[in-house]
Amino acid sequence: MKPKRLAVLLLVAVTLLSLQSAALANAAEPPSFIIIVSNPPDGLELSIPSGAPGTEPYVLQKTVKGWESHYRYFYGGDPDSGSRKDELTVKYGDTQFTIPFAPAKGRYGALYTLDVAGRTIAEGEKPLRTPLLIAMRVLLTLAIEGLVFYLFGYREKRSWRVFFIANLVTQTGLNLLFHGISLGYMWAIFFYPLEMLIAAIEAKVYCGFITEKSKKMSILCAVVANLLSMLCGGYIISHLPI
Numbered sequence: 001m002k003p004k005r006l007a008v009l010l011l012v013a014v015t016l017l018s019l020q021s022a023a024l025a026n027a028a029e030p031p032s033f034i035i036i037v038s039n040p041p042d043g044l045e046l047s048i049p050s051g052a053p054g055t056e057p058y059v060l061q062k063t064v065k066g067w068e069s070h071y072r073y074f075y076g077g078d079p080d081s082g083s084r085k086d087e088l089t090v091k092y093g094d095t096q097f098t099i100p101f102a103p104a105k106g107r108y109g110a111l112y113t114l115d116v117a118g119r120t121i122a123e124g125e126k127p128l129r130t131p132l133l134i135a136m137r138v139l140l141t142l143a144i145e146g147l148v149f150y151l152f153g154y155r156e157k158r159s160w161r162v163f164f165i166a167n168l169v170t171q172t173g174l175n176l177l178f179h180g181i182s183l184g185y186m187w188a189i190f191f192y193p194l195e196m197l198i199a200a201i202e203a204k205v206y207c208g209f210i211t212e213k214s215k216k217m218s219i220l221c222a223v224v225a226n227l228l229s230m231l232c233g234g235y236i237i238s239h240l241p242i
Contacts, residue, residue, distance in 0.1 A: 033103045033110040035071040044092040066240040134175045148225035199226035
């Protein structure tokens with residue numbers, strides 16, 4: 001099969017997969033807030049005491065994302081949300097304490113950062129969190145696609161300069177678009193189609209600026225590299241902070 005036809009078939013296959021993901025997606029999530037805890041102690045549990053006497057506190061849903069734990073509270077899933085006290089209970093091991101906490105009600109994906117050792121909570125994320133996470137994902141993508149680029153036989157310095165410039169621009173842009181913990185599981189609906197668009201852009205750049213190999217080989221290389229990074233990236237995003 002000719003490389004160009006194979007590239008088209010791969011793009012069509014990925015498009016069908018992305019459409020299936022969109023069709024299986026749930027409806028929009030209700031308003032919520034998320035509390036980020038970096039390197040949390042074992043067994044850390046966060047809860048919001050109820051405003052009604054004699055009722056159990058509402059325990060926040062926990063999701064482990066690499067070295068972070070994310071604790072989420074959905075207003076729509078808690079019938080007593082309007083009467084709960086403005087405080088947060090932190091519990092792990094034999095330690096338990098309560099700190100003032102008044103989250104903005106009705107917002108979608110409001111973000112807070114809890115410092116367990118300092119017993120403080122603040123709105124937003126740490127200043128360096130976003131650039132570090134984006135840099136980590138971009139470097140990982142460069143490593144995956146760079147390996148494919150090498151295996152396709154590209155060795156000239158000019159070819160590698162084009163590769164690095166094209167991938168730094170496209171992958172940094174993609175990660176800036178998708179950075180945000182509030183995306184939840186909806187990211188897949190947009191992630192896969194944009195990855196295919198990036199594959200097309202990079203193939204066009206390779207054809208225009210790389211002369212070491214044929215244009216057909218450049219197209220095939222771009223598609224295979226992006227397909228591999230898309231599959232690996234989708235898996236990694238689901239297990240690491242975003």
